[in-house]
Every structure is written in structure tokens, then in C-alpha cells.
Amino acid sequence: MKLKTKWPLTYLHKYLFRFSGLASAIKLKKKLGVTAEVFETSNDIGGTWKHSTYPGCASDIQSHLYSLSFEPNPNWSQKFSPQKEILEYMHRVANKYDVLPQIQFETSVVSATWLEDKKKWQLELSRVSEEKHQIKHFDFIFSGIGSLRVPHIPKEFESFEGKIIHSALWDQDYDLNNKRVAVIGSGSSSIQIIPSIVPIVDCLYSFQRTATWVRPKDQYTYSDFIINVFTYVPLVMLMYRAYIFFSLERNFNQWGDKNSKRAKRATATVTKQMKEILLSNGRPDLIEKLIPDFAVGCKRIGYSDDYLQSLCLPNVTVNFSAIKKIEGRTISTADGQETEIDALILATGYDVAGFLGKMRVYGRDGVFLNDLWEEQIPKTYKTVTIHGFPNFFMLLGPGSILGHSSVVTMIESQVDFGIELIRHMTNNQIQSMDPTEKAQETFSSDLQEKLKGTVWTTGCKSWYMNKRGDIQALWPQTVMKFINMFKNTNFESDFIKV
Numbered sequence: 001m002k003l004k005t006k007w008p009l010t011y012l013h014k015y016l017f018r019f020s021g022l023a024s025a026i027k028l029k030k031k032l033g034v035t036a037e038v039f040e041t042s043n044d045i046g047g048t049w050k051h052s053t054y055p056g057c058a059s060d061i062q063s064h065l066y067s068l069s070f071e072p073n074p075n076w077s078q079k080f081s082p083q084k085e086i087l088e089y090m091h092r093v094a095n096k097y098d099v100l101p102q103i104q105f106e107t108s109v110v111s112a113t114w115l116e117d118k119k120k121w122q123l124e125l126s127r128v129s130e131e132k133h134q135i136k137h138f139d140f141i142f143s144g145i146g147s148l149r150v151p152h153i154p155k156e157f158e159s160f161e162g163k164i165i166h167s168a169l170w171d172q173d174y175d176l177n178n179k180r181v182a183v184i185g186s187g188s189s190s191i192q193i194i195p196s197i198v199p200i201v202d203c204l205y206s207f208q209r210t211a212t213w214v215r216p217k218d219q220y221t222y223s224d225f226i227i228n229v230f231t232y233v234p235l236v237m238l239m240y241r242a243y244i245f246f247s248l249e250r251n252f253n254q255w256g257d258k259n260s261k262r263a264k265r266a267t268a269t270v271t272k273q274m275k276e277i278l279l280s281n282g283r284p285d286l287i288e289k290l291i292p293d294f295a296v297g298c299k300r301i302g303y304s305d306d307y308l309q310s311l312c313l314p315n316v317t318v319n320f321s322a323i324k325k326i327e328g329r330t331i332s333t334a335d336g337q338e339t340e341i342d343a344l345i346l347a348t349g350y351d352v353a354g355f356l357g358k359m360r361v362y363g364r365d366g367v368f369l370n371d372l373w374e375e376q377i378p379k380t381y382k383t384v385t386i387h388g389f390p391n392f393f394m395l396l397g398p399g400s401i402l403g404h405s406s407v408v409t410m411i412e413s414q415v416d417f418g419i420e421l422i423r424h425m426t427n428n429q430i431q432s433m434d435p436t437e438k439a440q441e442t443f444s445s446d447l448q449e450k451l452k453g454t455v456w457t458t459g460c461k462s463w464y465m466n467k468r469g470d471i472q473a474l475w476p477q478t479v480m481k482f483i484n485m486f487k488n489t490n491f492e493s494d495f496i497k498v
Contacts, residue, residue, distance in 0.1 A: 018047025019408050020144030020395040022090060023068060024415045026097045028142075031419050036142070038103040039125060045094055045103070049087045052189070054170040055196035057083035060188060060217075060303045064237065065244045065406045068093065074230035074237050079220050080303070107134075111360040112141060114390060119431040119498065121391065139431075142418060144395040144411075145357045152348045157184070162329040163343040167193060168350065176343060178202045182331060184323075185347035186212045191302035193347055195310040205339050206311060206318045207331070210299075210461065211292040213270050217303040245479070248405045252478045255297045255404050258455045266296045274308060281312035289320050297403055298460040349463055355397045363389035364434075373398075377470045379444040381435035381494065382485055384414050385421070390432035390498070393418035399447050400482075401473040403456065403464070409479050417486040424491050432498045439494035450476040 021038065022045075028034045044050055059066045063076040063086075071093050077085060094100055106128040113122045121141050125134040151168040165171050167189040181201045183190055186208040198204050222230075230237035254262040271291055278286050290308070292299075311318050321335035331339045355378060361369040367388050372378075378398035380386050385393065395414050396407060425433055435443075451457060451471050456464055464473045475482055 018045075018049065018090070018144075019068065020411045020415075021045065021047070022093055022097075022099065023408075023411050024142045024144060024395065024418075025099045025102055026068075026070075026093075027412075027415050027419060029097070032422065035102055037136075037138070038099075039107045039109055039123075040103050040105050041108045043105050045100070046087045046090055048168075049083055049090065052083060052168055052170070053172065054167045054189060054193050056192035057189070058192060059086060060301075061406045062244050064241045065248075066408055068408060069241075069412060071096070072234065072237055072241065074234070075227055077221060079222075080217060109359045111362065112143075112392075113362040114364055114392075116364055119390070140391045140393070140418075140422060142393045142395060142415070143356075143359075143361075143397070145355065145359065151346075152350050153346060154184075154348060156323065156326060157344060157346060160326050160329065160344050162341060164346065165343065166346045166348070174343070176201055179342040180340065181205070181343045181345060182207060182339065182341045183345045183347055185349065186210060186302075187347060187349055188300060188302055189349070190347035191304050191307045193345065194316075195304065195306040198310045198313060198316060202315065203341075204316045205331075205341065206316065207323060207333075208318065208320055209322070211290050212299060212302050213292055213296045214274060214290075214302040214304055214307055215270055216273060217305045219305055245405070245409070249478050249480055252404060255455050256453075256477065258295050258453055258458055263295060263297075263455060270296050270301075277308045278312065281309055283312040286311065286318060289318070292460070294460040295455040295458040297455040298458045299462040299464075300403060355394070361389065361392075363392075377444070377448065377466070377472050379440055381440040381443050382417065382489065383475070384417050385433075385435050385495075387435050387437045387440040387496075390434040390496075392434070393421075398472050399444075400475050401464070402479070403474055405479050410475065410482060413483050413486060417489070420486075420489075421491070428497075430497050433491070433495045435495055436493075447476065 021040070025036055025038055028036045042050065058080050060080060062079055063081040064072070066086075067073055067089065073089055104127070108126045110124040110126050110133060115122055115137075118137070120137045120139055123136045123138065125136060127134065151166045153166060157164065163171075163174055165174065176197055177200050179201055180203045181197065182205040183194055184207050186206075190206070191212070191214065194204065194206060230240070251262065253260050254266045257263060274291055275287055278284065278290065290311070310316060319333055319337060319339070321333035321337065323331055324334050325332045329340050329342065331341065333339075355373065356370055363369060363386070365388070369386070369389060380394060380398055383394065383397060383400040393414070396411055400410050400414065401407060402410060421433060424430070451474070454476055456462070456471055456474060464471050466472050
């Protein structure tokens with residue numbers, strides 16, 4: 001079925017054209033016959049998987065689930081595939097569906113303004129090769145900016161006089177061999193980087209503010225036989241994907257109820273695993289410092305088969321004391337230690353508080369969405385639409401990021417919802433739709449209520465929260481409930497229609 005309209009659509013992805021970009025551009029073409037215009041700040045697709053090239057970079061969600069449902073890949077080499085392989089997959093999918101000609105690369109969206117009289121969005125675009133900004137008008141916007149895009153570089157490290165490398169901006173030309181290296185942070189990137197570089201550096205210093213739960217990755221390589229089975233009997237591959245999905249769904253209770261037996265058992269199990277690794281590697285002194293005092297899952301779990309073992313090596317020092325100052329190439333900590341290093345690796349994550357990046361969004365009556373979401377917990381209707389911002393679809397924004405499964409599934413569900421809303425508008429000759437304030441308030445209040453009692457509220461600080469401590473990023477239920485939520489939408493009562 002092709003969309004019977006002359007309306008142009010755009011898929012807006014200001015920084016990183018990743019899975020949200022592929023899913024929306026492809027599905028708009030397949031389901032509505034619309035070739036969307038795409039704006040991408042970078043010079044190529046890939047998003048996080050293009051820019052994150054640090055040693056050991058890989059997905060921490062199993063590859064057969066961390067991929068598009070309509071484009072399964074029988075050729076994943078490992079249970080958790082590395083960055084390069086994921087990027088190659090994305091390129092294959094983009095080429096197969098001829099997405100690249102739709103993209104205007106090296107283009108930033110400066111602002112998006114809703115023109116009520118015209119019932120259109122006006123985009124101000126800044127292109128690297130042009131001094132003058134472009135102005136374009138569209139009926140619909142899919143915003144897939146995402147949350148993991150702007151590297152967080154703490155100001156206290158700017159004065160360091162040696163080599164500084166952020167995990168999201170890795171310098172492939174810098175040689176770490178025989179260098180004294182400090183790694184700041186204890187999150188997923190640090191957990192992947194440290195085991196990858198510790199064999200080649202002279203000394204490695206791991207500076208950590210908070211401990212992280214680390215589970216065995218149980219990584220394995222798929223045999224040629226298994227890959228052939230997945231290739232020639234695709235039903236087996238789809239069943240395997242379903243098995244992974246429902247295994248994660250079945251375990252959700254350990255996240256959704258902090259007092260459940262499953263949650264307590266998870267904490268006990270991972271505690272035991274971490275203790276055994278540290279004891280077997282002769283470092284009982286690290287147990288108290290490396291095992292967190294909050295529930296498993298409160299912060300994103302790290303998965304590794306060699307991270308804790310690496311911290312036990314003789315050329316590695318773990319420091320949990322606060323960094324007080326940096327002078328020249330020396331890091332001074334509150335415990336009185338002074339550490340001189342050659343290179344500083346910042347595994348400090350991303351600035352994730354803003355779901356709109358530097359793009360300014362103005363809705364009906366000139367309401368400035370950036371300030372609105374800065375002043376309060378971001379509110380949406382079913383994570384996709386926003387009251388006062390007609391024909392605007394947010395992908396992987398507030399309330400839709402996961403702590404236990406693949407966000408690719410979330411993205412596909414959101415895109416499908418946007419497409420169904422457009423189809424409804426087209427069939428009923430409606431120019432614009434946005435949720436009523438009541439519908440949005442009901443959904444947002446319910447979302448916050450469901451977060452109570454989850455492991456994410458057990459006292460840790462994480463990127464799931466805003467600066468006020470509100471959990472604004474996460475979906476607090478199973479993925480199946482997220483998918484089913486869209487099936488029960490009343491377009492008549494829950495939306496303002498013009």
C-alpha cells in the first residue's frame with residue numbers, strides 16, 4: 001500500500017544514523033511507499049558503531065537479537081559481535097534497501113519549528129560545505145537523535161598535558177605500547193578497554209568512583225556448521241532469536257521488582273561469581289571495593305570474561321579515591337597518591353540528559369521543548385508523540401531505553417506506531433495530530449509510578465537519571481508490554497486532530 005499523499009516526510013537524525021535511522025527509512029519506504037529525506041551530521045552511517053572504535057568494543061546484547069527483525073543475519077561470528085562486524089551489517093542493510101541516496105550527510109539540524117498556519121515543520125539545516133543555512137519544510141519528523149552521541153569529557157581532565165583519548169573518539173594512531181596509562185571510569189567501555197590494552201601497556205591505573213556489577217560474558221564463536229544451519233534453514237535462526245528474546249523477558253522480574261526472589265538471587269549469584277574470580281586471582285583486597293552495594297541492574301551491568309582478571313594483574317593498580325587535581329601529567333587523589341602517566345583514557349560515557357542534542361525544537365504557540373524537558377521530567381505519549389508538537393515522532397527518547405534487552409526491538413515498535421498514525425491521518429484526511437495533555441499526563445504519570453520498586457531505584461547513580469535524580473530514560477516493564485501498548489491506542493480520544 002502506498003501513501004496517497006504528496007506530503008514529504010523526513011527522518012531526522014542529527015548526530016548518528018544508526019538502527020533508528022535504518023528502521024525508519026526502510027519501513028517508511030516498505031509500508032507507505034515514502035522515500036524520506038534523511039539528515040546526518042556525520043559523513044557516513046553507523047552512529048555509535050561508526051565512532052566507537054576503541055579496543056574491545058562490542059555489543060553487550062546477543063547479536064542475533066541486536067539486529068533488525070526483518071533483516072536477520074545468519075553470519076554473526078560470535079554470541080556478542082564486535083563493533084566492526086555490527087557496522088558492516090548496517091552497511092549491508094543500508095545498501096540492500098538503497099537507503100544511502102536518501103541521506104544528506106554532514107548536515108546538522110539547527111532547529112525544528114512547527115508552523116501552525118501551514119501545518120508543517122520548518123527545519124533550519126547547517127551543512128559543512130555551505131555557509132548559508134538551508135530552510136526546508138516537512139509534514140512529519142521522525143527524530144532519532146538518540147542518547148549515546150555526545151562524549152562526556154569532565155572539565156577537570158582538560159588540563160592534563162599528556163595524551164587524552166575518549167573512548168568514543170579513539171585515536172587509532174596513538175601507540176599505547178609500553179606507556180603508563182590511566183583509565184577513568186568503570187562502565188561498559190572501561191570494562192571492554194582494560195582487558196584489551198593491559199597486555200601491551202607498561203602500567204595501567206584504573207580510577208573508579210563507583211563499583212560496577214560484572215557478569216561473565218560466556219562469549220563463544222559460532223561454528224561453520226551453525227552458520228550454515230542459520231543460512232539454509234532460516235526458521236532455526238528465527239527460533240534461536242525468539243529463544244534469546246523470551247529468555248530475557250522471563251528474567252525481567254529481577255529488574256522490575258527489587259524485592260523479588262529473582263532479584264535477590266541475582267545479586268547473590270553475581271556477588272559469588274565476582275568473589276570467586278578475585279580470590280582465585282589472589283586479590284581478596286579488591287572484593288570490598290569492586291562489589292557494589294546496590295542491586296544488580298541499578299546501573300547497567302558489565303559483561304566480561306576477563307575484566308576482573310585484568311584488574312588483578314601485577315601491572316594494574318585500582319584506585320577508588322576521588323581525583324583532587326591534575327598537574328602536568330600527574331593525577332593526585334584524596335588518599336594522597338600521586339600517579340604520573342603518559343596517556344589518559346576517558347571511559348566517561350556520554351552526556352545523555354538531553355534527548356534533543358543541540359537541535360532546538362519549537363512546537364505549537366512557540367513552546368520550546370528543550371527548556372520544557374530541562375525543567376521537568378520529559379513527558380510523552382507512549383514514548384513517541386508529544387503534546388503540543390504535532391506530527392513529531394521521537395525514537396528512543398524518554399522512557400524507551402532498556403536495561404535488560406535489545407533497544408532495536410523498541411525502535412522498530414516506535415517506528416511502526418508512527419507509521420500507523422500517519423496512515424490513520426491519511427485515510428481520514430487529517431493534517432496534524434498530537435496527543436491531548438490528559439492522555440500524555442496519564443501515560444507519563446503511570447510510567448513514573450511503574451518505576452517505583454524497580455532495581456533502578458536502589459540508590460545508585462546512573463546515566464538512566466537526569467541531574468535531579470529522576471529516572472527519565474528507562475522503560476520499566478517487559479518489551480512485550482511495550483509492543484502491546486501500541487496496539488491499544490485510541491486515535492480518536494487520545495489525540496488532538498486538525
